[in-house]
Amino acid sequence: MPDSIANPHGAEHAESHAHAAHPPYLRHHFESVEQQADTTNFAMWLFLLTEIMFFGGLFTAYLIYRNWYYPAFVAASHQLNIFWGTLNTLLLISSSFTMAMGVWCAETRRKSGLVLCLILTFILGLGFLGIKTIEYSEKIEKHHVPGFHYSLNSFLNPDSDEAAKAAGDKPLPLDMARHTEVYFSLYFAMTGMHALHMIIGISILGYMIFRAQAGAYTAGHVTFVENFGLYWHFVDIVWIFLFPLLYLISRHANP
Amino acid sequence: MTEEKEMHESQHHIVSPVVYVVVFLTLLVFTGLTVGASYIEMGVFNPIAAIAIACIKMVLVVLFFMHVRYSSKLTMLTVGCGFFTFLVLIGMTLADYISRAWGQW
Secondary structure (H helix, E strand, C coil): CHHHCCCCCHHHHHHHHHHCCCCCCCCCCCCCHHHHHHHHHHHHHHHHHHHHHHHHHHHHHHHHHHHHCHHHHHHHHCCCCHHHHHHHHHHHHHHHHHHHHHHHHHHCCCHHHHHHHHHHHHHHHHHHHHHHHHHHHHHHHCCCCCCCCCCCHHHHCHHHCHHHHHCCCCCCCHHHHHCHHHHHHHHHHHHHHHHHHHHHHHHHHHHHHHHHHCCCCCCCCCHHHHHHHHHHHHHHHHHHHHHHHHHHCCCCCCC | CHHHHHHHHCCCCCCCHHHHHHHHHHHHHHHHHHHHHHCCCCCCHHHHHHHHHHHHHHHHHHHHHCCHHHCCHHHHHHHHHHHHHHHHHHHHHHHHHHHCCCCCC
């Protein structure tokens, strides 16, 4: 019997524990709801720190390669569409806001408000992925996906490419132009991993919408919504850094 | 006595929607700023400005959306240690790569 484990806080506590009604969501290995909430919060943050290290590796690789193959990275980043990037940033920040409001609704036990917030977050997340699809298909059309069909045309003949022409790019030497493939490898690795996190988040959101409609998060136990919120905001933070690094910082730096 | 204090410390803090709205609007303003700044020619300060704005946005999200400002000391310490370790790892790696060829040309 798990309850018969010696209680370090003495018989008095054990007795009160046995008699006092505790909420059904309080697991027996925790002393109180607060302790349980603190523990899960701590665990969630540890998980997020491993995620930060993971994305941090990609960011470091990007910074090092940008330093090495600077002209190639500048020319390649001119291929990204700043309008889509900005719109996606706005969508993601808005989704973070609706998620934060969702947590507030769960804490104050507003069921319909919570469901609405989760659905808005869900839609904004899908919108982000939709725009990402448009951007990816542009890259596929221009043969900017690393691999056998990769084309150097935009970088060897910038006048034949609208985006390169608009940015005033000069033709790169062949060996430097080849390094644009490194930029796009990192672009797809970073935005792809970010999009994967979005897909996972949206899937969990779909599950949460059903659970929220059943009233699961508005009866006092908000840990799941809270910790999912942490995950969602983390994904937002990754994009907050991806956006300037990939889209913005090379706007005016002509190679 | 101590139990009472502990209870008080770990009491669940509900962040008001007003805070969320203010943070949200600030994030929107900073997004506009970072896009606007990228169209101004500032040389080396372009990336510095972009990353500085990104850091401000991150801090706002972490403190308010992620409730760290109102969290237990354990959470604050965890987040602080994590970011510190992260900066050490990135900083040392970048310092190595940037300075590796110094004096060799």
